[in-house]
Amino acid sequence: MAKYIIKRFALMVITVLIIATLTFFLMNLLPGSPLNEERSTNEAVQQNLEAHFNLDEPLIVQYVLYLKSIATLDFGPSIKQPTETVNSLLSRGFPISAELGIWTILTAVISGIALGVFAALKHNGLIDYIAMTVAVLGISVPNFVLATLLIQELAVNRDFFPAATWSSPAHMVLPILALATGPMAIIARLTRSSMLETLTQDYIKTARAKGLSPVKVIIKHALRNALMPVVTILGTLMAGILTGTFVIEKIFAIPGMGKYFVDSINQRDYPVIMGTTVFYSAFLVFMLFLVDIAYGLLDPRIKLHDEGGG
Amino acid sequence: MDKILDIKDLHVSFVTYGGEVQAVRGVNLELYKGETLAIVGESGCGKSVTANSIMKLIPSPPGKIKHGSIHFKGKDMTKLSNKEVRKIRGVDISMIFQDPMTALNPTLTIGDQLTEGIKQHRKISAKQANHHAIDMLKLVGIPNPDERMKQYPHQFSGGMRQRIVIAMALICEPELLIADEPTTALDVTIQAQILQLFQKIQRETGVSIILITHDLGIVAKVANRIAVMYAGKVIETGTRQEIFYHPNHPYTQGLLNSVPRLDQKGERLIPIDGTPPDLFAPPEGCPFTARCPKAMEVCSRIYPFQTELSQTHAVECWLQDERAKKYIASS
Numbered sequence: 082m083a084k085y086i087i088k089r090f091a092l093m094v095i096t097v098l099i100i101a102t103l104t105f106f107l108m109n110l111l112p113g114s115p116l117n118e119e120r121s122t123n124e125a126v127q128q129n130l131e132a133h134f135n136l137d138e139p140l141i142v143q144y145v146l147y148l149k150s151i152a153t154l155d156f157g158p159s160i161k162q163p164t165e166t167v168n169s170l171l172s173r174g175f176p177i178s179a180e181l182g183i184w185t186i187l188t189a190v191i192s193g194i195a196l197g198v199f200a201a202l203k204h205n206g207l208i209d210y211i212a213m214t215v216a217v218l219g220i221s222v223p224n225f226v227l228a229t230l231l232i233q234e235l236a237v238n239r240d241f242f243p244a245a246t247w248s249s250p251a252h253m254v255l256p257i258l259a260l261a262t263g264p265m266a267i268i269a270r271l272t273r274s275s276m277l278e279t280l281t282q283d284y285i286k287t288a289r290a291k292g293l294s295p296v297k298v299i300i301k302h303a304l305r306n307a308l309m310p311v312v313t314i315l316g317t318l319m320a321g322i323l324t325g326t327f328v329i330e331k332i333f334a335i336p337g338m339g340k341y342f343v344d345s346i347n348q349r350d351y352p353v354i355m356g357t358t359v360f361y362s363a364f365l366v367f368m369l370f371l372v373d374i375a376y377g378l379l380d381p382r383i384k385l386h387d388e389g390g391g
Numbered sequence: 392m393d394k395i396l397d398i399k400d401l402h403v404s405f406v407t408y409g410g411e412v413q414a415v416r417g418v419n420l421e422l423y424k425g426e427t428l429a430i431v432g433e434s435g436c437g438k439s440v441t442a443n444s445i446m447k448l449i450p451s452p453p454g455k456i457k458h459g460s461i462h463f464k465g466k467d468m469t470k471l472s473n474k475e476v477r478k479i480r481g482v483d484i485s486m487i488f489q490d491p492m493t494a495l496n497p498t499l500t501i502g503d504q505l506t507e508g509i510k511q512h513r514k515i516s517a518k519q520a521n522h523h524a525i526d527m528l529k530l531v532g533i534p535n536p537d538e539r540m541k542q543y544p545h546q547f548s549g550g551m552r553q554r555i556v557i558a559m560a561l562i563c564e565p566e567l568l569i570a571d572e573p574t575t576a577l578d579v580t581i582q583a584q585i586l587q588l589f590q591k592i593q594r595e596t597g598v599s600i601i602l603i604t605h606d607l608g609i610v611a612k613v614a615n616r617i618a619v620m621y622a623g624k625v626i627e628t629g630t631r632q633e634i635f636y637h638p639n640h641p642y643t644q645g646l647l648n649s650v651p652r653l654d655q656k657g658e659r660l661i662p663i664d665g666t667p668p669d670l671f672a673p674p675e676g677c678p679f680t681a682r683c684p685k686a687m688e689v690c691s692r693i694y695p696f697q698t699e700l701s702q703t704h705a706v707e708c709w710l711q712d713e714r715a716k717k718y719i720a721s722s
């Protein structure tokens with residue numbers, strides 16, 4: 082197990098490094114630079130600024146400096162917001178984004194599984210049809226459309242929830258709904274089909290033949306097996322939710338990391354782009370790692386320490 | 392001898408998109424204490440459905456017990472509530488299914504699966520339940536039971552898993568064990584070991600066994616009595632001797648002719664031609680008519696009455712009717 086974790090950790094570092102490198106060179110391929118919009122500044126100031134942010138160095142030197150900043154976890158100052166460092170933006174934005182993300186995941190997973198299980202148990206009944214109709218809608222409507230609809234219906238037309246910002250639990254309802262509905266629908270459908278399949282398995286018959294109660298048969302014997310496929314797609318869903326937060330934070334004016342990330346790209350704020358990208362990718366890679374561990378814990382047939390021959 | 396199970400005129404159907412499958416159509420079966428009854432018959436003749444009905448394990452919908460009674464120790468299982476049936480499942484009656492590779496939950500330890508039944512039904516501590524489970528594993532011949540308890544199904548071979556399934560079924564000391572093709576998925580040497588295990592357990596515990604199988608070789612080895620099923624009906628029952636040496640129903644005769652026998656080495660096997668009837672619309676008369684070499688006019692129109700050839704031997708075929716003998720003589 083320890084060996085597996087070390088190996089996975091090394092892989093994670095390499096993955097993040099590759100993402101960071103790609104981002105660095107792609108970013109420099111983008112037309113424009115953080116400073117050249119400000120034509121008004123005179124030549125000397127411009128050169129001073131470039132020197133200050135090391136933009137006058139050859140690209141390879143910049144790259145090495147940048148790697149150093151990753152290694153020391155200090156991404157330096159923002160170019161566009163001189164009073165801010167990248168780290169201060171991250172530490173301010175991340176808790177808010179994390180809050181949005183965690184609530185979204187929890188909402189999606191819990192309600193998705195519950196919906197899927199009920200639909201499977203009431204197979205071909207009314208609950209099943211309703212749940213699956215909701216699921217199809219949830220999958221096909223993009224989150225930004227849903228967000229706009231929710232704001233229009235529940236915040237503007239009816240004053241149920243505030244329309245924007247992130248200052249009280251009531252403010253959190255609409256963005257979480259907008260972001261969670263898609264993943265919830267995917268989880269519900271997957272849970273339903275996997276549950277239906279699991280319920281026909283022989284070991285379910287064995288469990289029933291033992292005289293166990295239906296609740297015990299479903300929770301102990303069926304659910305755990307039925308959730309395996311759900312766990313496998315959790316990583317993909319998390320990546321989706323993470324990118325979803327960019328859009329949702331923008332729509333609801335939530336001051337999270339996503340907002341800084343999108344703004345930084347628009348403004349070519351190199352250090353912020355790099356810092357947020359590295360942070361996002363490290364975070365996601367770590368989440369995927371947790372999902373793998375969870376899968377190994379759920380399914381005893383998967384031996385983590387045996388994987389990859391190591 | 393005490394009769395512990397008495398099935399009378401059992402009808403079970405499945406309602407599907409295509410119509411109603413009449414899987415079991417008036418089955419009568421009796422089982423006495425300490426005996427092994429084998430149910431044999433071609434695939435799809437209703438063996439499993441009959442067995443599953445006993446513990447009300449028919450998936451419903453689509454399945455339904457439409458008619459008949461299943462008396463287990465005096466109580467009619469068909470009339471009990473689900474809760475009352477659960478108190479009998481795994482305690483008084485246990486069941487073993489065909490495929491040991493899939494009968495165990497892959498995500499739970501053997502120990503957990505062995506003890507959960509007894510924990511559910513008896514007021515005993517986890518420790519006592521573990522002791523019990525280890526004793527059962529010893530009984531079925533699993534070495535190192537203490538360590539094995541913590542392992543998962545995939546760490547066992549097929550034969551070992553079937554032993555575990557048997558241990559699981561026996562842990563609450565049931566009076567009736569229903570084994571639905573318990574050895575079909577195993578290779579021949581393991582099959583023999585498992586059958587010996589059944590016999591040993593029966594000697595030691597006095598459990599009654601219903602053994603469902605395609606394999607007449609197994610039947611010849613372990614059954615006391617045999618019920619031959621065809622198209623949802625029991626068409627002949629008798630002791631092992633009666634069925635093997637005096638088979639009366641043309642279908643039983645055909646079945647026996649289609650298996651290799653030790654005393655007729657080298658002879659060609661004669662499989663029964665044709666297929667069993669469609670159970671969506673079963674024929675009114677004898678369902679074997681289309682395949683029967685001795686079929687008469689009456690066969691296709693009226694179902695034959697049961698004839699008792701001895702106290703233990705009964706058959707449902709028109710050939711037993713007095714008039715049939717005249718008919719055969721005249722033709």
Ligand SMILES: Nc1ncnc2c1ncn2[C@@H]1O[C@H](COP(=O)(O)OP(=O)(O)OP(=O)(O)O)[C@@H](O)[C@H]1O
Pocket residue numbers: 405407412413414432433434435436437438439440441450453454605670
């Ligand atoms: N869940 C179900 N839905 C619809 N039809 C079913 C269902 N279960 C069984 N049947 C039908 O009932 C009939 C009897 O099936 P059963 O499983 O009892 O056969 P069997 O004698 O056990 O055969 P085998 O030797 O292949 O196990 C079959 O025609 C089958 O198609």
Ligand code: SF4
Pocket residue numbers: 640641642677678679680681683684685686687690695707708709710
């Ligand atoms: S009743 Fe007729 S068709 Fe059926 S087995 Fe007897 S002889 Fe054959």
Ligand SMILES: [Mg+2]
Pocket residue numbers: 438439440571
């Ligand atoms: Mg069967």
